[in-house]
Amino acid sequence: MVKQTLxxxxxxxxxxxxxxxxxxxxxxxxxxSTGKSFSICQEGTEDPPLELHWKELPETDSLTVLATSQLPxxxxxxxxxxxxxxxxxAGALDAIRDGVSLGAVIIPPLTEINVAFDLSQFNxxxxxxxxxxxxxxxxxxxxxxxxPVEHLAYTPHAFVHMEEDKIxxxxxxxxxxxxxxxxxxxxxEGFRQWAKKRGIKLVGIGHFAxxxxxxxxxxxxxxxx
Amino acid sequence: xxxxxHKLVTVWIALICCATATTVFAVDQQxxxxxxxxxxxxxxxxxFEDYYALNDQLWPYWKSxxxxxxxxxxxxxxxxxxxxxxxxxxxxxxxxxxxxxxxxIMLVLYLESLLLDHIQVRAREGNVSECNNDPFANHSGEPExxxxxxxxxxxxxxxxxxxxxxxxxxNVPELTLQALANFPSYWWHHFDPASLNYxxxxxxxxxNGCPGNTPCSNAGFVKDVSYNEIRIRIDDLTxxxxxxxFLVGHEVGHSVEEAYQKSKFGTEVYxxxxxxxxxxxxxxxxxxxxxxxxxxxxTSDGIMEGFAHFLSSDVYNDHNSKHGRFTxxxxxxxxxxxxxxxxxxxxxxxxxxxxxxxxxHVCNPxxxxxxxxxxxxxxxxxxxxxxxxxxxxxxxxxxxxxxAAFSGTLWHAQxxxxxxxxxxxxGEADVQAYQxxxxxxxxxxxxxxxxxxxxxxxGPGCN
Numbered sequence: 001m002v003k004q005t006l007x008x009x010x011x012x013x014x015x016x017x018x019x020x021x022x023x024x025x026x027x028x029x030x031x032x033s034t035g036k037s038f039s040i041c042q043e044g045t046e047d048p049p050l051e052l053h054w055k056e057l058p059e060t061d062s063l064t065v066l067a068t069s070q071l072p073x074x075x076x077x078x079x080x081x082x083x084x085x086x087x088x089x090a091g092a093l094d095a096i097r098d099g100v101s102l103g104a105v106i107i108p109p110l111t112e113i114n115v116a117f118d119l120s121q122f123n124x125x126x127x128x129x130x131x132x133x134x135x136x137x138x139x140x141x142x143x144x145x146x147x148p149v150e151h152l153a154y155t156p157h158a159f160v161h162m163e164e165d166k167i168x169x170x171x172x173x174x175x176x177x178x179x180x181x182x183x184x185x186x187x188x189e190g191f192r193q194w195a196k197k198r199g200i201k202l203v204g205i206g207h208f209a210x211x212x213x214x215x216x217x218x219x220x221x222x223x224x225x
Numbered sequence: 226x227x228x229x230x231h232k233l234v235t236v237w238i239a240l241i242c243c244a245t246a247t248t249v250f251a252v253d254q255q256x257x258x259x260x261x262x263x264x265x266x267x268x269x270x271x272x273f274e275d276y277y278a279l280n281d282q283l284w285p286y287w288k289s290x291x292x293x294x295x296x297x298x299x300x301x302x303x304x305x306x307x308x309x310x311x312x313x314x315x316x317x318x319x320x321x322x323x324x325x326x327x328x329x330i331m332l333v334l335y336l337e338s339l340l341l342d343h344i345q346v347r348a349r350e351g352n353v354s355e356c357n358n359d360p361f362a363n364h365s366g367e368p369e370x371x372x373x374x375x376x377x378x379x380x381x382x383x384x385x386x387x388x389x390x391x392x393x394x395x396n397v398p399e400l401t402l403q404a405l406a407n408f409p410s411y412w413w414h415h416f417d418p419a420s421l422n423y424x425x426x427x428x429x430x431x432x433n434g435c436p437g438n439t440p441c442s443n444a445g446f447v448k449d450v451s452y453n454e455i456r457i458r459i460d461d462l463t464x465x466x467x468x469x470x471f472l473v474g475h476e477v478g479h480s481v482e483e484a485y486q487k488s489k490f491g492t493e494v495y496x497x498x499x500x501x502x503x504x505x506x507x508x509x510x511x512x513x514x515x516x517x518x519x520x521x522x523x524t525s526d527g528i529m530e531g532f533a534h535f536l537s538s539d540v541y542n543d544h545n546s547k548h549g550r551f552t553x554x555x556x557x558x559x560x561x562x563x564x565x566x567x568x569x570x571x572x573x574x575x576x577x578x579x580x581x582x583x584x585x586h587v588c589n590p591x592x593x594x595x596x597x598x599x600x601x602x603x604x605x606x607x608x609x610x611x612x613x614x615x616x617x618x619x620x621x622x623x624x625x626x627x628x629a630a631f632s633g634t635l636w637h638a639q640x641x642x643x644x645x646x647x648x649x650x651x652g653e654a655d656v657q658a659y660q661x662x663x664x665x666x667x668x669x670x671x672x673x674x675x676x677x678x679x680x681x682x683x684g685p686g687c688n
Contacts, residue, residue, distance in 0.1 A: 047463055048265065048463060048464075048465045051464070090283040090284055092261075092392070092394070092396070097283055097284075097392075098283075099283045131394075134395075134396045136263060136284075136396065138263070148269070148270050148271040148273075149268055149269050149270070150269065150270075150561070150563075151265075151269075152264075152265040152266070152267065152268070152269070153265060153465065154263045154265060154465070154468060156464055157396040157397070172396075172397055181376075181395075182394070182395075188331075188377075188379075190302060191297070191299075191302070191331055191377055194297070194302050195333070195375065195377065196365075197363075197365060198363050198364065198365060199363055199364025199365035199366065199367055199371075199372050199373075200333070200364065200372065200373055200374075200375050201350065201369075201372045201373065201374045201375070202375060202376065202377065203336075203374055203375070203376055203395045203397045203399065203400070204376035204377070204393070204394045204395025204396065204397070205376060205377045205378070205394060206377075206378060206379070206394040207378060207379050207394070208332070208378040208379065208380050208391040208392060208394060209390075209391070209392045210382070211382070212259070212286075212390040212391065212392060213390070214257075214259065214286065214388075214390045216314055218259070218285075218286060218287055218288045219276060219277055219278070219285060220276050220277055220287060220288070220408065221276045221412065221540065221541060221542075221543070222543075
């Protein structure tokens, strides 16, 4: 019995070792092609356990005209456990920074659900936007309602503005390529041209937040003694 | 005559009063840009100590230390002022005489910074190219890689003495990456750990890092440019990799090692063993990755990756806390990503990853010179945070790890531990100062806090 186990383990080890040697050879070939100063490879390639997406904006080049002010979310639980998830949405709407709590949902394992969100929930009427509004939603997941946070997820960044009485919602590519890095109404075209002439890649333009109140402590690590 | 003197005195008093009044009412503006940063690995777990946790209901705003900026007159588009914010807090002073009469400015905030006068950290897109590295130069006509990335904002509340906090007006992955690369670069170098005597650039990209544009994240020197540049790539296959501060901190950790090795040994060749997975049973596999936190690897690889995990952990945790956390970014290993930096000395059969000496307890068989990144992470954390360690330990930690790789015998897949031990036994004085703790923490004695990274079974020791 012991001998059999030993044989089995030895075979297993040899198999594993052979696979490992092949894997190493493949990786070495891949990495060595980057030259003498090849860098460190392979950190992180898997999907996240919790995902939050804009239903109408699945791709980085998504652009849609909304029929209403609804901008629903999709929440995906890719774990094998039921999760208690609270969702909030943050918006940078010209000089206003506003947050909306969408409450809590219970999501079974390996499922996805829709979560309603309406742009009118912001304390800002997007009709008045002079620059693209920047929106991101966050999901905070726990295994029990009061338990520690197990997972966090953010949506990709979404952008919105009103044009001809319609709400346009889009992801980063249209924001950059079609809507002037946020200057959808060409209000500050002179600045954009200034940046372009200087070879600057402009990825956003708008109003800074009004009256942000911070201290020197940004919550980050303190200096060590 | 008396009258004349009286008049002159009156005029002088008036002039002095005038000048004083100007001085009193002139208010320079201290402007402090902040990065809005979303991270998916903040504030997880129980009793977490990980900083930058859920500290803001909207966006956590991080200091944009050393960020490049330009102030424009909105009417003339003239550059009123340009420079870099403070490395300490990201702030800069705009003197009142430079503020336009309209009391409005356009502020250009770059995803680029200068830390401690010699380290540039920047986010870029496109393929590597030789560049003019002055962000304020005219880059029109240059390759995409050379074009600085920036966002612009209108500011018009330039009165009063209070600091003016402004948030970057852009939300793109490159902004998050800039923030996540900037802080660890600052953190490690402000201790002067590498004694660097040269300027260098850390460029971070949201781009797959492996050959053939296959997804992975990595860090390494850029070849064939006339300056020192280390490029970090964070894979763009998924939406959340660029939001993982421990992952970016890990890659910045590699860049810190590389900057130090270039400074001391003059080489850009990063030594590594080759990522050999060594079996050890299903609980010591890599979950289909080429390596992972608990996969059984040769010590050279375990040291290399474990040290980068440690550097990342050091950035975001308090040394004095028993609840330090490293959040691992590979989700397919079957245990929570939230890893306590202090391992349990008694083996935890239910949740083995919580225990010290993971490889010894869990992997079977453990061949000679094998170990796990998890054990090495805890080993380096213990060594660094032990209260008896000498001051200036950031530099000596780098010496311990990197000098071992470049001094004497060439580092290869299996000899990492032997070279490390040789270094602590006979290296520089501040490395030898670790000797007692090194031998205790490397061994397998739980009473001494052993992490079981000594791989020969003989036990660690200096002759």
